[in-house]
Amino acid sequence: MSRFFANGSDSESESSEEEVQAPNFNKASAFQFSDDEEEVKRVVRSTKEKRYENLTSIIKTIRNHKKIKDIPNTLSSFEDLTRAYTKALPVISKEENGITPRFYIRCLAELEDFINEIWEDREGRRNLSKNNTKSLGTLRQKVRKYIKDFEEDLSRFREAPDQESEAEDEEAHVSDAGEAADDSYAGFKKEASVTAPKIAKSAPAKSVPADDEDSDDSIDWDSDSESETESSEDENQYQNMRERFLKRSTEKGEDKGDDDKRKDKRKEQKLKIRKRAEDDEDGEWETVVKGHVVEKPKMFEKDAEIDIPLVLAKLVEIMSARGKKRTDRRLQIDLLFELRDISDQHNLGVPVSVKIHFNIISAIFDYNQKISEPMKMEHWALLLEVMQSMMKLLLANADISISESVAEEHEEYITAPFYIRGCPLAAVERLDDEFTKLLKECDPHSNDYVSRLKDEMNVVKTIELVLQYFEQCGNPNERCRIYLRKIEHLYYKFDPEVLKKKRGEVPATTATSVDVMDKLCKFIYAKDDTDRIRTRAILAHIYHHAMHDNWFQARDLVLMSHLQDNIDAADPATRILYNRMMANLGLCAFRQENVKDAHHCLVDLMVTGKPKELLAQGLLPQRQHERSAEQEKIEKQRQMPFHMHINLELLECVYLVSAMLLEIPYIAAHEFDARRRMISKTFYQQLRSSERQSLVGPPESMREHVVAAAKAMRCGNWQACANFIVNKKMNTKVWDLFYESDRVREMLVKFIKEESLRTYLFTYSNVYTSISIPSLAQMYELPVPKVHSIISKMIINEELMASLDDPSETVVMHRSEPSRLQALAMQFVDKVTNLVDVNEKVFDMKQGNFFQRGNMGNRGDRGYNRNQNNQGGNWGGQRRDNRNQRNRNQRGHHKNQQQQQQQQVQTIDEE
């Protein structure tokens, strides 16, 4: 049942192709890789120089390719580079004690950044040519795989002073270059003493060629620093420069002086950059942060009068950087907080505060660029807090109306009915989604999950606040949306109060979750005009009812909503909810003693054998690239968080037990019936797999228990059957998961008794002429009237050929075994009946189309067939063709029939 995989990721097919191809590339390169390794065995003198030269030249071409975003060439160059490096590897291990050369690491880091940047930039990526996209994917994977070996070096590189921080792509390029240069300079000083001898040794050999090339580039340093690739070249230059300093600092004095001049300029820029407090910064950075604190008040002019327009202007200024590639998102958040503090200090009023709050929220959302990844914990906490405080502000001040329909220019902050543009609804929806992502991120069995789950309360509280706000002022549509959010946090939670209320243990006026649910859903049913919200509300409503054993209400809702008819057209998330609802409805039906309904509800889920996938509670193990990585990602996004899962073992057990209760008496009743259909395929599979075993041990798993019970039931042994279904092992595994497990167990035993009795009667009725009802009642520990009623039902339904004898309280069997001949005759009649059925069907079918006007129905009688053949000669060409063809068919058909009949006669003869 591909309810929700059917149209899962059609749109992704293109990208998935690319993913599929990736492994092949890898294989190829790996092959070449090893090939080269063999070659490298010969060692030649002066290899080092040669190799390094080779490497740097390739790095240079990579840079050039990167500059023009020529990804395919970058890819091939990268492959060359790896090969060259492998060649150089022995030299490196010999000369540099196995330390990977810095310029190589730098190149890798740059490459990674470059790829990440392009990858992140979805818009840009979509615009890439197909060739480029393809190469990008390959390159990304290769680089990722490759740099795993250099992880340590890379991280050290990134930490080290000559790094170009991870956020390079976000920085203003000029300052970036400056920073890097500066860093390398500072780092040089520090590091010099440590590495000096080593580098000094190796420098002469290599620096000369590198120097030449790079200094060429560096001539137009200042003017041509628009692209960041360029700037990274500059950095490289400085690294080389550092080496040069080591050797002949006086010679390059001019260069250095030049550097110093620039340094002043850069310092200012640097200060700005340093402000974001990187986690992994060392002490050197912190001083800079302090420097920023001094700078902070710069937000406004020292003696500027801070009023609303000014703050708003500042706000706009900050937010205008939003979404730009090089904006520091963390800085933005900090700035906004600061702005909020300032506005609070100056009492600029609630509307401004709300507006700033709102912008903080969107800034926090912006921080995380990848949609699939959850946000950081500290941001999450911050977000919750800001959201709640904003909603409190809104709730406390009814004269503020915040909505999307307010245009920017109509915003009003100064006089009373305030208007602000923004949508708290979208924000809270996003917040909720983020929470789900956070939950899915961590291991459901760890304490981490539990502690994370505690935030659920806060999320619900936030939703509640927004809900209150929209109940005050919001159109029905918005209310529906926020109601649905609340419903989605409510529907899967069990409220014991409901059952207590049903039993009258708590006063009837207590508001239970079912009442709340009713209220919310009814509002949506009445007011919603998008079909999706209503469908989801209905599904959740049914789920909630089913959870609290309101079987009839749940059933009626299902039947009245006609969901089964059009659920296939819904989106995957809704289909998942539908499956969840069905599963729960099945469980509810089972608890409420409606075994047949339970089976009906669950059969669709179970027959596929992958309820786990259908309920979005985990992905099935992948077989031969059934889905691409992209598709897998999408499916992962759909997964339910763990605390909402439905226990699969319980589900399967309930299904199997109800199938057993239906199937076993049915098998017994129709033992010799040729037209017997199986009720449950899954159950049959279990039975068969157990029969295939040569030696059946005592049952261990839940399935084995059910199968063993089914076998016991087949001979009417209810005691054994009940023991297999209800015992300690099964209790802990399955039955204790029900809220009122004792009641369920009682019900189960009752059903087992009844169905065993029926099976017994079906199976053994032919050996009795009469059975006493009281003794049956004793055997099955059922009250006599119950046995009486069961047998009566069987007689009325003509399942059992018997009648009751009232004075002696016995069942008298009438079933006279047919003699052998009679049995065969019956079989024969059955088959002939089939034949006639088929004939009629064929007749009906042909009647509808072409043959309507012709003489067509002559399949029934062979005589007509002959007549027709005679006529056939008189007919016109085309007609004759048709006719002949038909005759052939018919004759063929008749032949078949004859054969069939002959076969049947033969079989009868044999028998």
Add this chain to the structure above:
Amino acid sequence: MANFDLTRINCQFLDRHLTFPLLEFLCGKEIYNQQELLEYILETVNKTNMIDYTMDTRKRLNLSQEMPDELVQRKAEVLATLKQLQNEVAPIMKATDILKNGESMKDSKTFVNALQKDYNFKVEHLESAYKLAKYLYECGNYQESTSYLYFCLIVMSPNDKNYLNVLWGKLAAEILTLNWNTALEDLTRLRDYIDSANFSTIQALQQRTWLIHWSVLVFFNHPKGRDLIIEMFLYKPLYLNAIQTMCPHIMRYLATAVVINRTRRNALKDLIKVIQQESYTYRDPITEFLECLYVNFDFEGARLKLHECQTVILNDFFIVACLNEFVEDARLMIFETFCRIHQCITISMLADKLNMKPNEAECWIVNLIRNARLNAKIDSKLGHVVMGTQPLSPYQQLVEKIDSLSMRSEHLAGLIERKSKQNNKESIDSWKYY
């Protein structure tokens, strides 16, 4: 027995005037406090223009014999309005009387044309005729009201805003004048109108619920009603749905109708399905009786329920007339089921299950056997009834199956023959072209 009384619920779906017979019926049953009931009637009557009825009720309540001034005044008012309305309508009625004798009465269109041409008929006249009919109805003068309503129905186009009201009014008036034949006609007309008109779902549901309640009155009083009620409630999905969602208590009347209708035994199966489905929203002794008998085969339970049924029916205005029939048929049902299951029954037990004395029961059975409705013999020595039914022998089964086979083949052959003849003709026809 107040807990099975449906009057309160039924009255919600009936017209004010239709509730009076129900309430008066209850007065005679002593289920509720007489005083309270009368007070309630008075209150209801006060909302109508039936001054005399009001006075009558006041008398029964032992209030002052004098007519209060307020009432006197109202009476005068009512009479005045009536006069005025009648004057407005008078000319057009006169014209109708004249035309009635002529040819033009046959068709409503020609009638309207004639009216317009010769008597200066206008829409306002129709309006006032409608008002008058309504007023007469409110005064309790149902007979006259029907004649005006009849006029309205003929003249009005179905698109008129009052058309539905006229239909309803006509039905109510016919019911109140006990004109069951015309009531049935009006009922069908109203039903067709509701089914074809463009109501919103919820409105249609409401209209149908009302119609269902009103029709119960008609169906149990019209000789044809017993078939029609099954037809409409059970086999028209729209109405069955309305019953299931809005008024499951109607199941009582449906069940009664099915039980007392011997010719429609096959409806029983469908009915029981519905009863089981709705058992959580509505159950009363009658539905429980059927459930006991046909779902659980609990004869003891059925007996007890049958006993309860009698009191329930006795206190229900709608079905009180069917009490004897119901008991008789219910007994027969129990007995039939019994016979199908048993091969030998003691008469004493049977008598017990049927709520009869053994002698009576024996007599009853003898009658059944004599009328050839039962293939059985009485063993009077042991006091047993022995069923004469024999199970099907395999031979019989075989013959039965083959029988149907030959029937089907024959049918098929016949079809083919017809076709081939047709074809022959065709081929001969086609010869002519050569």
